[in-house]
Amino acid sequence: MKTQADIVIVGGGLNGPPLALALAQAGLSVVVIDARPAPDRAERGFDGRAYSLALASRRLLGAIGVWERVADRVQPIARIRTGDGQVGFGASPFVLTFDQAEIEDGPMGFMLEDRFLYAAFRKAMEAEANITLLSGETVVAQRGGEVTLASGPRIAARLIVGCDGRGSGVAARAGIARRGHDYGQTALVTAIAHDRPHDGVAHQLFLPSGPLAILPLPGNMSSIVWSETRGLAEAIHALPDAEYLQALRPRFGDFLGEIRLAGARFTYPLSLSLAERFVAPRVALVGDAAHGVHPLAGQGLNLGLRDVAALAEVVIQAARRGEDIGATDVLERYQRWRRFDTTAMALGMDAMNRLFSNDNPALRLVRDLGLGAVNALPGLRRRFIRQAAGVAGDVPVLLDGRRP
Numbered sequence: 001m002k003t004q005a006d007i008v009i010v011g012g013g014l015n016g017p018p019l020a021l022a023l024a025q026a027g028l029s030v031v032v033i034d035a036r037p038a039p040d041r042a043e044r045g046f047d048g049r050a051y052s053l054a055l056a057s058r059r060l061l062g063a064i065g066v067w068e069r070v071a072d073r074v075q076p077i078a079r080i081r082t083g084d085g086q087v088g089f090g091a092s093p094f095v096l097t098f099d100q101a102e103i104e105d106g107p108m109g110f111m112l113e114d115r116f117l118y119a120a121f122r123k124a125m126e127a128e129a130n131i132t133l134l135s136g137e138t139v140v141a142q143r144g145g146e147v148t149l150a151s152g153p154r155i156a157a158r159l160i161v162g163c164d165g166r167g168s169g170v171a172a173r174a175g176i177a178r179r180g181h182d183y184g185q186t187a188l189v190t191a192i193a194h195d196r197p198h199d200g201v202a203h204q205l206f207l208p209s210g211p212l213a214i215l216p217l218p219g220n221m222s223s224i225v226w227s228e229t230r231g232l233a234e235a236i237h238a239l240p241d242a243e244y245l246q247a248l249r250p251r252f253g254d255f256l257g258e259i260r261l262a263g264a265r266f267t268y269p270l271s272l273s274l275a276e277r278f279v280a281p282r283v284a285l286v287g288d289a290a291h292g293v294h295p296l297a298g299q300g301l302n303l304g305l306r307d308v309a310a311l312a313e314v315v316i317q318a319a320r321r322g323e324d325i326g327a328t329d330v331l332e333r334y335q336r337w338r339r340f341d342t343t344a345m346a347l348g349m350d351a352m353n354r355l356f357s358n359d360n361p362a363l364r365l366v367r368d369l370g371l372g373a374v375n376a377l378p379g380l381r382r383r384f385i386r387q388a389a390g391v392a393g394d395v396p397v398l399l400d401g402r403r404p
């Protein structure tokens with residue numbers, strides 16, 4: 001085992017692996033440490049978890065050689081329909097629709113099951129000579145550019161990256177505080193099979209107690225992310241499958257025909273958790289370690305992959321110039337690039353959740369008129385689509401499908 005590397009990445013979930021691949025492909029040595037044991041979710045059957053990947057995320061996966069491993073598993077998202085809803089009534093008539101035909105770049109997003117993405121990351125890392133992958137190992141201490149594993153060994157690096165999720169120990173040990181609040185909501189996550197085809201349409205329905213997303217998977221299947229107030233979510237989760245489906249059905253109507261459960265049922269308590277800084281001396285935070293957001297727009301992983309692209313570009317360029325990649329002025333470039341975007345996105349989703357998660361008739365009218373107005377303005381709608389696809393603004397080259 002190496003005890004010295006250019007970069008140590010703590011966390012081999014969804015953001016650690018693509019960062020490791022991008023850095024290693026540029027010739028940097030990387031150690032990835034993940035607390036989970038090796039096979040874990042990669043070898044399980046379908047468990048109901050899936051992600052929406054924006055167009056820019058797809059380009060990043062292409063640039064690091066992961067897309068070719070998952071391309072035959074994805075479901076392109078042809079259209080997104082967003083609307084207000086009431087239990088028993090389905091969506092209101094003021095539905096906002098985003099269509100892939102409105103951007104020239106291709107489908108605005110793709111759905112991909114967790115198990116395929118995770119397995120593809122693992123295989124790509126195992127094939128990369130510059131990556132040392134330590135599974136089933138936990139980082140328990142860190143000082144300067146050195147981490148200590150629970151099993152004893154210490155690993156020194158010029159940069160330590162925290163990809164260790166919302167409860168980031170890397171952030172805590174670097175003295176980075178977090179801000180946020182509990183939404184008092186829990187997401188019920190599962191997959192359903194249905195009689196009618198989804199035609200590649202993703203639905204985001206805003207119900208009074210929280211948003212419900214119905215996201216297309218290959219075949220006649222959809223992924224469900226259904227947010228409810230915590231008490232109600234726990235009560236629904238405790239129901240047997242048939243009654244769970246009975247509670248779900250009236251929330252989105254019958255446009256998919258008869259529905260059946262097709263995956264395991266999960267719950268996720270929802271909270272906003274933002275790190276006050278994304279960097280400290282020899283430390284950078286990426287993904288949920290930097291910003292845990294509401295899943296309502298399916299943007300959590302996409303935001304993380306934008307961090308991956310920005311940090312990889314900053315670090316690779318600094319290394320090529322002979323700079324110290326863990327130096328504060330180098331890491332500040334990453335923070336300047338990402339902090340505003342992520343904070344704005346997190347607070348935007350926070351505001352949307354507050355505006356939509358209630359049954360106030362006046363607010364219902366305002367938001368329905370708002371959705372109707374955006375729908376009527378193609379220019380504005382196109383701006384939203386480009387934003388959601390991740391192709392707007394100052395985009396790192398990996399998100400454009402090129403290696404830095």
Ligand SMILES: Cc1cc2nc3c(=O)[nH]c(=O)nc-3n(C[C@H](O)[C@H](O)[C@H](O)COP(=O)(O)OP(=O)(O)OC[C@H]3O[C@@H](n4cnc5c(N)ncnc54)[C@H](O)[C@@H]3O)c2cc1C
Binds near residue numbers: 012050053165295
């Ligand atoms: C209900 C729900 C639905 C979602 N749907 C979508 C979606 O459709 N699209 C989307 O883009 N995003 C979605 N997200 C968000 C997405 O799941 C997260 O943004 C993503 O998982 C974050 O990845 P990460 O790698 O930053 O952290 P994680 O996936 O949390 O991984 C952290 C890793 O760090 C490891 N770790 C932690 N501490 C240590 C330690 N001390 N030593 C070693 N290893 C450690 C853990 O074992 C873990 O593997 C959703 C989230 C939720 C809750």
